[in-house]
Structure formats: C-alpha cells, structure tokens
Amino acid sequence: MKSVTENNHAFWYDEQLLKEPVEKAFDAEYWHITGKVIGSATGRGTTWFVQTETVAAALRHYRRGGIFGKLVADSYWFSGWEKTRSYQEFRLLQQLRESGVNVPRPIAARAIRTGFTYKADLISEKVANARDLVAILQQTPLYTEMYQKIGREIRKMHDAQVNHTDLNIHNILIDEQQQVWIIDFDKCYQQSGDNWKQGNLERLKRSFIKEVGKCDISWLESDWQPLLEGYQSKR
The missing domain is CATH 3.30.200 (Phosphorylase Kinase; domain 1)
Known part of the structure; x- marks a missing residue:
C-alpha cells in the first residue's frame, strides 16, 4: 500500500x-x-x-x-x-x-x-458477474449446499475477528462460479472475543425474514439451518 x-x-x-x-x-x-x-x-x-x-x-x-x-x-x-x-x-x-x-x-x-x-x-x-441474495432469491430458491457455503464464508470472516455491523442479504453476493462474496465494510471493525458473533448472525436472519415480506423472496425458516451448519463446520 x-x-x-x-x-x-x-x-x-x-x-x-x-x-x-x-x-x-x-x-x-x-x-x-x-x-x-x-x-x-x-x-x-x-x-x-x-x-x-x-x-x-x-x-x-x-x-x-x-x-x-x-x-x-x-x-x-x-x-x-x-x-x-x-x-x-x-x-x-x-x-x-x-x-x-x-x-x-x-x-x-x-x-x-x-x-x-x-x-x-x-x-x-467490482465483483464480476455477481448478484446479491435478494436478486437471486426473487427468482429462485437456493440449494442446501449454497446456504452451507454462505455459512462457511461468514465463519471465515468471524475467524478473522471482523464484526460486520450491517450483515444483511444485500451484502452477500454469489458470482457465476458459485463463489460467495461479502461486501460493504463501512463502519465495520476487528473485535476480540466471540460474544458479538451471534448478534451478526441474528441480524442476517432478520434480513431474510424482512425481505420475505418486502420483496417476496424464496426463503423458508428451514433454510436457516444449513447456513448454521456451514457456519459451525470446520473449514
């Protein structure tokens, strides 16, 4: 730099x-x-x-x-x-x-x-050929393995001790190679400990629920479990 x-x-x-x-x-x-x-x-x-x-x-x-x-x-x-x-x-x-x-x-x-x-x-x-989860879920549901990949990517971020203070489904992208990306780190920071990590996940879940009502996305409460499984799995 x-x-x-x-x-x-x-x-x-x-x-x-x-x-x-x-x-x-x-x-x-x-x-x-x-x-x-x-x-x-x-x-x-x-x-x-x-x-x-x-x-x-x-x-x-x-x-x-x-x-x-x-x-x-x-x-x-x-x-x-x-x-x-x-x-x-x-x-x-x-x-x-x-x-x-x-x-x-x-x-x-x-x-x-x-x-x-x-x-x-x-x-x-610019992340090439990528769409956020809202745009994708308005057209089609995600399969279980993709939710697990999303969970694993969030876990990698948390293992780096980064608190994404606005973790929502507009800030998670999937590209044409089926890679998961996390964006928009304004006001985010590294933080020690683990107590704050659950709050990040809860915020993300609330954004899924919110967009179901707002944008009619294809998401069910049961879709949250594979994301958690990916998050909790060892890389």
Missing part, C-alpha cells in the same frame, strides 16, 4: 491495481471523459462502476444515512487520517483478503480534510 499526504488530501492505494493518476481516480467526471464508466448503482448516493487499466472497479463516496444524514450529508469529524472511514475500510479489506475471505480487493482510498471535518471516497474491485 502506498500512502500520499499533501495539503489537506490523503491517498492510500495499491500500485499494482491503480495505474491511473490517484488524484484523478476519485473524480467521476474523469471516468466519464475517458469513456470508462461501465455502470452505476444508486443507494445513499451513486456508486460508479468504472473500467480501470487493470480491473473493473466501484467508486463510492461516503454518505450518511438516517435523519442526521439529511442535515450533514457527507462530512465526518476528523480525528486523524488513519481514523477516517475510507482508510479504515481499505485496511480492513486488505486484512480480510489476507485471511482468505472473499471480499473485493481494495484499490484506493481518499480523505479530504476541511477544518475539523473530512469527506471520503473508496475505490474497490
């Missing part, structure tokens, strides 16, 4: 993955002008999918949610470069990959300080 701090900007990036000028890579207009935008997704803001020289990537600007987010859309209290959300997520993704967890490769992170606050962005690899 290369780190550059100049004026009120800080950049961290993987020189093997980012060949474009890091100062321009976080500007969506740069990718539009060069004709490298390959798609987009809308959530709290727009995530731009771009084709870098090395890989397809996702460019995301950090935005707040909830009522407070309507007042302060994308500014955060500054307490050190390495405490910024972008740096924290960049490093966490690196650590997860080193632990063998299927997460997107982090490409670059940026933070811009203005007085006591900062704004931040992250570029990570």
Whole structure:
C-alpha cells in the first residue's frame, strides 16, 4: 500500500491495481471523459462502476444515512487520517483478503480534510458477474449446499475477528462460479472475543425474514439451518 499526504488530501492505494493518476481516480467526471464508466448503482448516493487499466472497479463516496444524514450529508469529524472511514475500510479489506475471505480487493482510498471535518471516497474491485441474495432469491430458491457455503464464508470472516455491523442479504453476493462474496465494510471493525458473533448472525436472519415480506423472496425458516451448519463446520 502506498500512502500520499499533501495539503489537506490523503491517498492510500495499491500500485499494482491503480495505474491511473490517484488524484484523478476519485473524480467521476474523469471516468466519464475517458469513456470508462461501465455502470452505476444508486443507494445513499451513486456508486460508479468504472473500467480501470487493470480491473473493473466501484467508486463510492461516503454518505450518511438516517435523519442526521439529511442535515450533514457527507462530512465526518476528523480525528486523524488513519481514523477516517475510507482508510479504515481499505485496511480492513486488505486484512480480510489476507485471511482468505472473499471480499473485493481494495484499490484506493481518499480523505479530504476541511477544518475539523473530512469527506471520503473508496475505490474497490467490482465483483464480476455477481448478484446479491435478494436478486437471486426473487427468482429462485437456493440449494442446501449454497446456504452451507454462505455459512462457511461468514465463519471465515468471524475467524478473522471482523464484526460486520450491517450483515444483511444485500451484502452477500454469489458470482457465476458459485463463489460467495461479502461486501460493504463501512463502519465495520476487528473485535476480540466471540460474544458479538451471534448478534451478526441474528441480524442476517432478520434480513431474510424482512425481505420475505418486502420483496417476496424464496426463503423458508428451514433454510436457516444449513447456513448454521456451514457456519459451525470446520473449514
């Protein structure tokens, strides 16, 4: 990881993955002008999918949610470069990959300080030919072995002592090779002990139940058991 701090900007990036000028890579207009935008997704803001020289990537600007987010859309209290959300997520993704967890490769992170606050962005690899569990389950049920694979991937994440504070079925993807991926690690962190892990699993189960009513996904209470079996099995 290369780190550059100049004026009120800080950049961290993987020189093997980012060949474009890091100062321009976080500007969506740069990718539009060069004709490298390959798609987009809308959530709290727009995530731009771009084709870098090395890989397809996702460019995301950090935005707040909830009522407070309507007042302060994308500014955060500054307490050190390495405490910024972008740096924290960049490093966490690196650590997860080193632990063998299927997460997107982090490409670059940026933070811009203005007085006591900062704004931040992250570029990570786009998981190729993958859909989240909601999109898949709206069309077809999953088989038992896939739920077991999902459980095993979550267990790998927990064995790396990473607390995914927003573990839900929008943040679990399956690609065309039937590999399971976990995404969106903003505000997530490494935590010692085991007491918090059950809470992660319960949150995930609630998201299955919620989406049954909201999006009419193909999921039954009995589908939870093979996921738990995969989680509890030894790798």
